[in-house]
Amino acid sequence: MTTYTDKGEKPDAGRFLCFDHVTFWVGNAKQAATFYCTRMGFEPYAYKGLETGSRDVVSHVIKQDKIFFVLQSVLNPSGNEVEQEMGRHLVRHGDGVKDVAFTVEDLDSIVEKARERGAKIVREIWKEQDDDGIVRFAKVQTYGDTTHTFVERSQYNGIFLPGYKAVANTDPLLSDLPPSGLKFVDHIVGNQPDDSMVPAVEWYEKNLQFHRFWSVDDEQIHTEYSSLRSIVVTNYEETIKMPINEPAPGKKKSQIQEYCDYYGSAGVQHIALNTSDIITTIVNLKKRGMVFLNIPDKYYTNLRERLKHSKVNVTENLDVLQELKILIDYDDEGYLLQIFTKPVQDRPTLFLEVIQRKNHTGFGAGNFKSLFEAIELDQNKRGNLN
Template sequence: MAVPLHRLHHVSLHVSNGQKLALDLVSKFGFNVFASTLTGESRQVAFRKGAVVFVVNEGPPLGTVGLNEGQHVIHRHATASHRVDINKERKSTSCLYDVRPHHPVDSVANVCFEVEDVERSFKVLRHLGCDFLVPPTSVEDQNGLVTYSVVKSIVGNVCHTLIDKSKYGGVFLPGFKVAEKHWDLEKEDPTCPVTHLDHITYACPRKSTQQVMQWYEKLFGLQRFFIDRNEDVDEGFVVNQEGVGLRLTAMQYRKCSKAGITLPFADKTEPDCKFVIAESLPHQGRNQVDTFLEQHGSAGIQHIGLYTKNIVSTANALAEAGVQFFSPPPAYYTEVGKQQEIEEAGHDPQVLSQHGILLDTDLHQDHSSLRERNKNKRYLLQVFTKPIFAEDTFFLELIERRGAAGFGEGNIRALWRSVQAYMENERRDSHTDGSDKSVQSAQ
């Protein structure tokens, strides 16, 4: 019996320079800082935009205070057999609700889910052979108690915090000092209306997709989500031509109606976040999935899709703030078929081209008249940022859905070429810099 997941609570990033990432999230991406804490080994800061919550983890400078000194917080293991003295716990704990991955590069390493019963989930998952990095543990403050545990996933350095907030009435989590602000009254930014996480994409080694799918299905009951109506059950959605070698397979979890929502949501029925597994195929040359695996050092989270109600406005706002996007070849917007597709969807190709916004129409629609098809056309719009870490690893995607449920399958070739061009330029610049340094050394 798998452990059902209620909803995604937050995503954790582990970085070497939290200040730089914090500045980017706030000044460029429009996130708000709303909670923070210090442990003996880590500074954790929570950022929020809509229902999207990122927790940035960074090791603090030497000499900073320990875990929540001066705050009335009780931190203990939930079961009697695992009780630990709080003073010892303060010294040994590296993060609240997480673990430090000790990964060689910056990484998105934890996806936290709410569950109904952490203790029961621990017993079920341990029986199924799951590895736990943190056993059931409770944290309490004046607003109540939260119990959590941390599970090691089958994907690289990714882990999952399972958390029960049913006995907690605070804004975020015990142990975090919440910024003085009425978050439930926060108004949506009309220029940058990001509302929730649409999907999370894993970059995985070749021939590992089935193993990952089976692990998530067995432990958490995730179900297959077909990206394309005609995709093969075993092979997934495959693009293996014109220099593109990619396999995409998607999963989704069944949402429990009893899920407690404490963070403010504009829409109480917000859709579930889906998981996409990306692996490269042989015989098509080096590509961005292989680059991620090489520079990240293992499989992991390659990108996260942020849902926006207005991608043109959001992309404009982010670009003006300094966010850089991948741009497809200019011919993408002037190709007869694509130009017509964009115009039939009611968009101006020139406007979309300003920031590299791609459009993909759902071709599997009801067989009706041409007029009805154009009227009820289902499509999505998407744009991808350049990597936000020093390495060519993690990036963000903006996605606006107009009825389409896929992930932009028709745009894969255009995106692939734009990312490949970026990586080739990066390698060329790196080689040039290296040559210049060699010349200077010789002189």
Template sequence: MTAQQIAFVELYASEQKAAVDYLASALGFTEVAESEDEASQSVLLRQGRVQLVVTTGPCTERFIEAHGDGVADLALGCDDVAASHATAIAAGATDLGTSRGNPIVSGFGSVRHTLVPASADVSPPAGHAWRPVSADLAPAPRIRLLDHVAICVEHGSLDQYADFYAAGFGLGRYSSEFVDVGGSSMDSVVVRGGSDDVTFTFVAPGSATGTGQLNAFLDRNGGPGVQHLALLVDDIVSAVSEAGQRGVDFLRTPASYYDLLAERFPDMPERIAGLRTTNVLADRDEWGYLLQLFTRSPYPRNTLFYELIQRRGARGFGSANIRALYEAVERDRLTAR
């Protein structure tokens, strides 16, 4: 069975108010509802078709102690939940029981997948006693979709995870890439569902003993986990400008990068100045081009961060694109020492 969509993403946070404020005030999400029981307090936020649940409470303590603030659940919408559950278990997933009536299976590291019925509508996760909240007036929505989820795993494990997600969730291999920058390297494989609504980019250090950003992430995160969530926008220059004014801290790009963009993108010279001003990166594939920029992590252990991405026809993840991400984060890591 094939996973049809990412129904919601659940983040475990050590400080709920700070985590919610960042997503709402800085990234423009709207607080929709809240729920509470003996083990947890959750806030549901939404923008476009992206649903994020921020949870704190006793049920989160073990995860946060081991990994810090981050994604604990990538809920997958399935056309047949029972059949999808059976397929995942047969492929090697661990049955983690149920949550609010929905089956849960293991994914990677401590991240799980709650399996829910696929839906054309964006609706609150079932099973919670959600109470609507009257949030402050949100800015005009910029984010439309969750473009992809980047997942950092151990050196040498990419084939294992790609095979598992193909057999268990119907996510086929889409592309792969190896990047070597300044003695530090990254290997990657992208798996994607047939509808393109579920895309996981698995990244791993090229060496088990290296000191690059991915090795550092695995150390800080206590093993595999979600490195970043990529959020699709229609106009990235405006989105980045607005988010920056609201407090989002983005990575910086060297000025020399933009001196070469006019050669790489001769059909869009008028946009180079805007990209330079906002530090936005660009890449091209055979279908078109894409623009992207990455935030610094807003969380105490410097784990999860976010990406804004705009696509103009581009469907994949070209080598220049992946290299730009790696180099940008690597520069930031080295200069922060």
């Protein structure tokens, strides 16, 4: 494992502030939004569709603290360019993440620098406005069919973005469910086909002036059957973390390769959501019916032995963590707690992570082997391990 301390020169373009929102292209946005609300604790927040004058695409925005998901679907079969693109995307990839948006300052300089460095500008700078102000945008292409939208919203005071209307929660079920306590997007992971990780990383370094933050290779992360390599890139302020993974050769098919096979290309593998109390969060998410990977008890037996020789003091009850199947990774300075859902659609592609950090900035390298072994059990059930 490598942690990088050199940020390089401060970017000469504008600033990337944080994750703004994540856009999913799905077959039925209304039903997908309901799934994330009932299972993951989101609430309906904003809407754009036929009733607001959007004739081609419907958008359901759901929110949890600082996390915004936008679920989008095609509205009619007219076959215009937007609908053809969304239709092709859905057939090829299934439900998945189309766009990861960043809140930015000085959009003009960011776009100009990206253009100079060779980035593909999918859509040049445009603006949208309503009675609450103006938002300026631009869109660039990253790995696979995934895009990044830059959002400059300093002149906007509306609920989400121009053209959206606020939505009240009218689902009586949601008010009866326990709160999830998810706070913000911790990181978003992109899976790449073999030998595509470094080019993807270099794209962020070159075009967005991100820098390397953390990495592991297949010598460190492997099971008997499969392995991975991963490099995390981040903005100068280190508020946006984007791990980039690729499979490494092994005896059987890596879960990274399984993702690429079923998604049809590189794409977003999982979204990590941060909580300040993972035990309460997972207890409540399980009450909501969310399904997580199963971790064998042997992991916790080994963990207890290792912790006897560690300087770190895990304050949570290990018996409770074992019962909930929450993983622990640590160093001499602190630790993190994490757990992973099973895929949130029929294809074994996108899943979610819940993470709590206690003075630890890593990404669970000590848990990758156990995580892979748990996923391999499911891969084998799906007939995809060989």
